[in-house]
Amino acid sequence: MGKEVQESKALDGGATFADDELVRSGRDADVTRRALVRAARRRFATEGYRATTVRHIAADAGVNVALINRYFGSKEGLFEACMNRTVDELDPQTRARASSVDEVIARLLTHVVEAPNADDPLQLLLLLRSSGDENADAIRRRTLERFTEQLAAAAGWSADVPASQPLLLRAQMAIALMLGLVMLRTATEVQPLASASAEQLTEPLESVLRVLLDTRN
Amino acid sequence: MGKEVQESKALDGGATFADDELVRSGRDADVTRRALVRAARRRFATEGYRATTVRHIAADAGVNVALINRYFGSKEGLFEACMNRTVDELDPQTRARASSVDEVIARLLTHVVEAPNADDPLQLLLLLRSSGDENADAIRRRTLERFTEQLAAAAGWSADVPASQPLLLRAQMAIALMLGLVMLRTATEVQPLASASAEQLTEPLESVLRVLLDTRN
DNA sequence: TACCCATGTCAACAATCGTTTACATGCTCG
DNA sequence: CGAGCATGTAAACGATTGTTGACATGGGTA
Known part of the structure; x- marks a missing residue:
């Protein structure tokens, strides 16, 4: 997977994260990954691992379900x-x-x-x-x-x-x-x-x- | 040819709670109910609600799966x-x-x-x-x-x-x-x-x- | 421009879940 | 004994799950 690209996007943050939506303007794998991790953490923490579905996580992140497997291999990888x-x-x-x-x-x-x-x-x-x-x-x-x-x-x-x-x-x-x-x-x-x-x-x-x-x- | 206490077959590789005592000699609804509750409590407590399956509980209790719905209506009832x-x-x-x-x-x-x-x-x-x-x-x-x-x-x-x-x-x-x-x-x-x-x-x-x-x- | 790969979409897969239905068996009592 | 109800068994159903493959699309590059 390509990795050299835009790392400095929102990492350091002055960003005060207004991030309800974390505007995924175009197609950006890093932004997508971060959105998935953040949505997943909330779900996993509050509802537990088994109770949270990948479809819920993807919906929260505003992302297609298949991208979880593309970027993290599996639900466990996420x-x-x-x-x-x-x-x-x-x-x-x-x-x-x-x-x-x-x-x-x-x-x-x-x-x-x-x-x-x-x-x-x-x-x-x-x-x-x-x-x-x-x-x-x-x-x-x-x-x-x-x-x-x-x-x-x-x-x-x-x-x-x-x-x-x-x-x-x-x-x-x-x-x-x-x-x-x-x-x-x-x-x-x-x-x-x-x-x-x-x-x-x-x-x-x-x-x-x-x-x-x-x-x- | 009573089945006595039937061991929980290897549904998964993990440790299964074989219900040692509480031998269900004959057909006794009360004994069955108690065996189910005890097996269920252990599973629910250690693995959480969503992660425990009714088939695991039934296997632990040495009981048919359908009896959970017969005696408790549903998994939530149990x-x-x-x-x-x-x-x-x-x-x-x-x-x-x-x-x-x-x-x-x-x-x-x-x-x-x-x-x-x-x-x-x-x-x-x-x-x-x-x-x-x-x-x-x-x-x-x-x-x-x-x-x-x-x-x-x-x-x-x-x-x-x-x-x-x-x-x-x-x-x-x-x-x-x-x-x-x-x-x-x-x-x-x-x-x-x-x-x-x-x-x-x-x-x-x-x-x-x-x-x-x-x-x- | 035209290509190409990264990125995203869609639909379907097999597995597993809880549940239900139909049937078998044993105990109790007339 | 034998009818009747309680109890247990087996198999299947529909729904949902994680996952996958084929396809669409956008953007950077030769």
């Missing part, structure tokens, strides 16, 4: 692409060394409840949605474990504590809390959690995360 | 039956008035990590699995909210504090933590959380739940 993009967007944020546990916690809360971008919490949900495919599931599992290690490392660094087994477990509990929270808020939409404001959630979450991740107590 | 049974088993435990917050926490941990019955954690997962049907989903949502209120009440009682909005949110965070935990342990099977022992998990979980639910601090 799912893998979605997860890889999630990893790419998640990794730099977690790799950046934090100066304190509070900063790590603040970053977590930013992703989960404060939601600068409406799709940010959904990215995390992808890590819970199984595709049933062993390959994609392995990626998913490994991503979660890497995420754990980075979170534990960030927490341990600030106290100069080696990432021990208990610390890994505590980091994974923090992730479990975040994932369960997003799940209940966006997928199940249980009240009053779903309609709670960020201010109502930050204070209790902060104290809980501090108990889990702060090794100084 | 799902509702599963959830109702979960509610019935969950309700008395949460209704029982606790003498202290620690007792409430101990009960939660019993359900989630100590697992006297291997299916206990899976029951909770059912509350996260959407069927896509609006009716079943409403039941699910309402069950979660009732569960929240009872948990908040149990926590508030011990300190004679009225169940306020923040307390409800904190109770729901505790539920989110539990659900995420079970999800990562049983469905995603992420390490080291999945193979962690109950002793490794109880101590951090206790302190976290105390921060969330104990109104005395």
Whole structure:
């Protein structure tokens, strides 16, 4: 497939993405691919892998169904692409060394409840949605474990504590809390959690995360 | 030439839940119904609603597929039956008035990590699995909210504090933590959380739940 | 211009899903 | 015993799924 062409289209974004439609003016494979990935991520995250159909994804993206197989090989290929993009967007944020546990916690809360971008919490949900495919599931599992290690490392660094087994477990509990929270808020939409404001959630979450991740107590 | 417990044939390569006990000796509608519900709950909880097929459930239960529609009307009817049974088993435990917050926490941990019955954690997962049907989903949502209120009440009682909005949110965070935990342990099977022992998990979980639910601090 | 390949469209495929229908079998009771 | 209902079995149906191949079209290039 040709690849040298227009990479700089909407990647860096000043773009503030007005993207409801993401005007696919002409025929542009890259734009089509991105539109598909974005529509797919929303569907996969909110409805799960099996429940979302390729025809729905294509309709959301305003694209012909056959193009999914052309550009991603299969539905599972599209799912893998979605997860890889999630990893790419998640990794730099977690790799950046934090100066304190509070900063790590603040970053977590930013992703989960404060939601600068409406799709940010959904990215995390992808890590819970199984595709049933062993390959994609392995990626998913490994991503979660890497995420754990980075979170534990960030927490341990600030106290100069080696990432021990208990610390890994505590980091994974923090992730479990975040994932369960997003799940209940966006997928199940249980009240009053779903309609709670960020201010109502930050204070209790902060104290809980501090108990889990702060090794100084 | 009774078929006794017929093994689930290799419908897919994956692990199948052979229903070991509960031998359906003769033709007994009640036994059949129970076998179906139990097999269905395991499948629904671990693989989600859409991903589980009625043929898999029937094979697990050692029962003909058509009996699902005979006894439960439809796949969704079976799902509702599963959830109702979960509610019935969950309700008395949460209704029982606790003498202290620690007792409430101990009960939660019993359900989630100590697992006297291997299916206990899976029951909770059912509350996260959407069927896509609006009716079943409403039941699910309402069950979660009732569960929240009872948990908040149990926590508030011990300190004679009225169940306020923040307390409800904190109770729901505790539920989110539990659900995420079970999800990562049983469905995603992420390490080291999945193979962690109950002793490794109880101590951090206790302190976290105390921060969330104990109104005395 | 005329070609050519990337891109997109359309229709149909095979597989699988939930469900239904018709039939077989066993238990209960007159 | 044997009629009758409850229970279980087998096969097929229609709908939907992911996927594919043949065909249309646009835009850049020789």
